[in-house]
Amino acid sequence: MKTIRDVAKSAGVSPATVSRVLNNKGYVSEEKKARIEKVIQEMGFEPNQVARGLAKKTSNTLALIVSDITNPFFPELAKGAEHVAHLNGYSLMLGNTMGVDSEDNDYIKILMNKYIDGVIIATHDIDSELLEKHTKMPMVILEMENKIENACTIKVDTLQGSITATEHLISIGCKKIAHIYGPLYDQTAKERLQGYQNVIHEHPEREEVIVPGDFTIDGGIAAVSQLLKDHPDVDGLFVGNDLMAVGVIKELSRLHIRVPEDIAVCGFDGIYLTKVVSPEITTIEQPIYKMGELAAEKLIDRINNPYMNNESIELKTKLVIRQSSKKDN
Amino acid sequence: MKTIRDVAKSAGVSPATVSRVLNNKGYVSEEKKARIEKVIQEMGFEPNQVARGLAKKTSNTLALIVSDITNPFFPELAKGAEHVAHLNGYSLMLGNTMGVDSEDNDYIKILMNKYIDGVIIATHDIDSELLEKHTKMPMVILEMENKIENACTIKVDTLQGSITATEHLISIGCKKIAHIYGPLYDQTAKERLQGYQNVIHEHPEREEVIVPGDFTIDGGIAAVSQLLKDHPDVDGLFVGNDLMAVGVIKELSRLHIRVPEDIAVCGFDGIYLTKVVSPEITTIEQPIYKMGELAAEKLIDRINNPYMNNESIELKTKLVIRQSSKKDN
DNA sequence: AGACAATGTGAAACCGGTTTTAGATCTCTT
């Protein structure tokens, strides 16, 4: 591998001057600049990122920490983030917290001593306050309550989305609408429940029926049994996320309960799985890929401009009506 | 951040000695070793990986390059690889080649000038020969024809798997079995086709019916129309991969063709999607997560022992019979 | 007792960049 000193020697200048043209920073005469660029071309010189990182306390790397990359929400997010990162000359480090005993907040140490430039946090398993305390690393927090004043948050209008979902079920004529909610340490799970409750409570004649779930397919399956035991007359189901909705559809099909004729179903997230199962599932769609892109963009903004004010971005969701809630009668 | 010189000063030794205990390498008296370790503890010193990287031409990072992380095969692979990497003190860099105009083999440059220690290649978009030529980076190649003599290959017994699949369809009584194959630049697509053909040609009375596909859900949907136009009497379908099989199931359901009663379906890969749709899909299951783990393990082996012989590992597939091929008559 | 290997340690060089410092020129002002 060629070094900057090789280039310098060959161009008859000092390494410092080469560095100046490399970084387009400081004074360099047009003549030397041209000469150096020519030599760089000819030698096929590429600056060593590790050496550069050591000197600049930088790594040109972003981290994306998710709880479980196997959850179909995250690959789409990751793809968006990786795309933008790559476009801007950054690499993306992937962290998967699920199944790791995060003794001593393992990942935080790595972020620090590898000079990771910024991190996108999409898991509850990272202690972002600790991270913020130890490093002032630029952070983007996804879909979570954010206690860090110095981090950018990206979320969707969850409350409005779940209101829309519930009202949609009402509008197609459902009489008794239940909600399967996710783990309540999750801010979004709470808000989705809240939205459902808001709508139900506006209608005094309606009964609130809620069942706990865990945001997994199996959780959805389990919730259905639980639900039907106590409320066999439910005819509309707003499920806390799409993964559970998939489980719900499966279980209802197994029980020969027709969707949407007997029970209409609406999920939340907009993962592509909703289009894969039959019936296809009505859902509140989030722009997941877009969120990944946006997260990386904002992160890079903050890296380049540390004094930028930390926005909190809220994206719109969209009701996508599919077979699982189509009662065209 | 504390540096090694801080530790040295505080322990009354030279940085070199601290480095020796850090790396457990070279002679250090028990007494100083204990003293240094105590100081490290107390100061909470963590060696800077970037500096270490520069000195050792190392990064403690593996790269995983996939074509599209959104394809459900890859997150599972990534999870396995990340897990093992993390356990061994490595980070995992994710590269997604799809949608990138890989001008100048972008990713190869990154791998080189970030001192990435090794790479798992699971895409056709990386020119592994070029990579091998420029760097002698340890590589593990997944499920592809490997032209590099110095790389470890991991694949499954694709030929046997597809033979098993085809024979399974025969065994449940299918009379006319078709195959939807994937893009033939993909080695596995070729082998899956080959396995199908081997079995069919063993039975002179059977007709070979093959239709091209592209390994996507939509590709599966398209292939069904194509197939049924020319061969409405097909009653068994070995689909080149699960993603297409999902599309097939969907399209058959739309056409009110019953699975398995009218047409039995068998896929290949073992992605969890096969368990999500109904009917659940019979498939040739590969140990995907395991493959990810194994890839990382082998890669780390090679990094630690550059002269290790480059194995070629072949894993067994398993026929998993589900609803889509259950003809219990 | 002398030779030789094994053990233990710090100074200095090194990895490959960036940044500071200091000095040289050149160009305006007044």
Added chain:
DNA sequence: AAGAGATCTAAAACCGGTTTCACATTGTCT
């Protein structure tokens, strides 16, 4: 014409580790 800036450049220091080298000490074997 002298002083103030702006432009340009190389040498040297620096980022935070590792490794080589040189030298001392100790132990072991004839």
